[in-house]
Amino acid sequence: MDSPHFSTKERILGAAEELFARNGFAGASLRELTAAAKVNLAAVNYHFGSKDNLVNEVFRRRLDELSTQRLDALARVLAQPRVTLEDLLAAFIHPALALSIDTSGGATFMRVLARAYAEHNERLRRFLSDNYGHVLKEFANAFGAQLPHLDKEELYWRIDIIAGALTYAMADFGVIKRSSSMSEQAHRERAAEHLIRFAAAGLRA
Template identity: 65%
Template sequence: MSTPAPFSTKDRILGAAEELFAQYGFSGTSLRQVTSRADVNIAAVNYHFGSKENLVNEVFRRRMDEMTEKRLSALREAVEKRPGELEPILAAFVEPALAIAQDRHGGASFVRVLARAYAEKNDALRKFLSDHYGHVLRDFAKAIAAVVPGLSKETLYWRLDFLSGALTYAMSDFGLIKRPTGAAEATHRARAARELIRFAAAGIQCPSADPA
């Protein structure tokens, strides 16, 4: 029996960790569970990741690097080709994330992992996400501010926070609107994206509340 290539072993570990983190959370998952699910020994985990904290980070990096690239590419295109329009900017933020949820190769597990990141208090993970992906929100905030100049920075970030929460909820497909029988998954996700983009555009553009 041939030995799997290193990247195959690494990918198996990441896939197993993603499934277990989705099911049990970060603190509730042990490296022993990961090695058992991935059918590797602990030395393989130490070789590829060094620690459980790094393994958690790499589970996110595997999905979010690609999503970030797609988001920022779509944002540049929106700003260049449809200047002054808000919905294309929001589409650049929303659609790549919903595409992950539709991915049949672990997308649903990653959505649950993402929800865990919101729900669990994990300062190291939050710092990692902020350090590596915080620039994405800043780039989108800058683009939105150019289109909706009347918002204060604080108000804009509040509304981006609300959009991020609503997007995570939409990714989980946990809401009242279920995919109709016979409807394709891609069609259902496209409808979810359109509705969320319109909802977010209306919310972002509404006048600020009186501070008093």
């Protein structure tokens, strides 16, 4: 059983994730957060110290694991005798797919991640770059080895666009909606397959 200390912190993080997905980072107030999490302001301050730190921890809770899964998948691909662009893209995309169908708030977090792309919050962007930029660099190196015709700037432009498209697709913002006969997992897997094909073509162009 979780300790009260742990459960209170997790409850605050879960409520914050929902509020940030719905209202954005600036638009979500601590008053709304305390009401949603059923805690007082002192509990938020005790566990996180500030709203900025709370935002960081919402991302850290998901992205630490996502980054590990991506790097592990990348290592498995690079250990194969023959490496394809599609395999590298799958290592980048499938862990995000798994997160997006996680029943403990994964889809909500993908919308939070989309907010981070959309809002011009330099402090948050710096936090994400400082803590998770190394993952993108590892994939960029692997992509670059497959794409010697691209210079570094062009390669990063294309990876940036792919990362944005991935977040958009996994947050389920697209115009193609899931049919009633298809499970959410099957719908997201189909989105991932389309994205891998599209991204591979874009990278090779």
